[in-house]
Amino acid sequence: MNWKLIVLLAVGSLCSTQSQAQLGPLRKRLGLNRASLSDERVAAGLREALQVGTGNAVQLTGRPDGYFRNDAIKILMPEKLRTIEKGLRRVGYGRQVDDFILSMNRAAERAAPTAKAIFWNAIKQLTFDDARHILSGGDSAATEYFRRKTSDQLTVAFRPVVDQSMNEVGATRRYEDLTKRAQSVPFVRLQTLDLGAYVVAKALDGLFHVLSEEERKIRTDPAARVTSLLKEVFR
Numbered sequence: 001m002n003w004k005l006i007v008l009l010a011v012g013s014l015c016s017t018q019s020q021a022q023l024g025p026l027r028k029r030l031g032l033n034r035a036s037l038s039d040e041r042v043a044a045g046l047r048e049a050l051q052v053g054t055g056n057a058v059q060l061t062g063r064p065d066g067y068f069r070n071d072a073i074k075i076l077m078p079e080k081l082r083t084i085e086k087g088l089r090r091v092g093y094g095r096q097v098d099d100f101i102l103s104m105n106r107a108a109e110r111a112a113p114t115a116k117a118i119f120w121n122a123i124k125q126l127t128f129d130d131a132r133h134i135l136s137g138g139d140s141a142a143t144e145y146f147r148r149k150t151s152d153q154l155t156v157a158f159r160p161v162v163d164q165s166m167n168e169v170g171a172t173r174r175y176e177d178l179t180k181r182a183q184s185v186p187f188v189r190l191q192t193l194d195l196g197a198y199v200v201a202k203a204l205d206g207l208f209h210v211l212s213e214e215e216r217k218i219r220t221d222p223a224a225r226v227t228s229l230l231k232e233v234f235r
Contacts, residue, residue: 047123048229049218054119057211062112068105073206075104078198088178100178103171108203111161115154115207122149139219143212158200
């Protein structure tokens with residue numbers, strides 16, 4: 001059974017009676033009347049797929065080196081500080097720059113676990129229209145649902161964790177130290193930057209990137225269907 005069938009069947013169980021009535025023509029067109037699983041069983045499979053995908057994304061990012069050792073999501077020096085970075089490396093402060101970059105990634109890794117409860121609450125709020133968008137979308141349609149539904153909440157939830165973590169792991173201190181050192185580098189012009197906002201934004205970009213990869217795996221790779229229910233529903 002493919003992802004589109006799962007979404008349609010699941011919505012019939014998850015949504016209102018009126019929404020269920022809208023499924024009739026779609027079920028018939030896609031041959032869903034021949035489905036051997038109950039709507040309730042498929043709905044449970046959809047919820048579990050979303051929970052597994054988001055849970056994996058949080059686990060992969062919310063651990064030591066979850067960001068730092070993943071080149072696709074590693075948080076690099078902010079664009080505004082790239083000139084400073086080059087100047088500092090030229091005058092022998094490369095290690096301090098590397099430590100600062102590491103500390104930003106450590107802050108993101110500490111914040112990532114905060115996303116799990118927010119993601120799972122969004123799963124509970126899935127509507128017929130949301131599922132229809134997932135149906136008509138591509139391999140990252142569910143990820144885009146989470147991006148729309150949770151980005152604002154995640155930004156608010158991540159910020160205090162990132163701020164505290166940056167203080168604890170030394171990112172704020174290292175940033176202040178680097179900017180002071182940069183003042184002595186010729187032809188380097190400092191620009192103001194909300195470092196916490198930058199780390200939060202990059203942390204969310206990385207989290208959604210990993211989530212999209214996990215969504216694609218569940219859609220296409222039988223090995224990613226790690227529970228008996230997922231194997232039953234996605235076969």
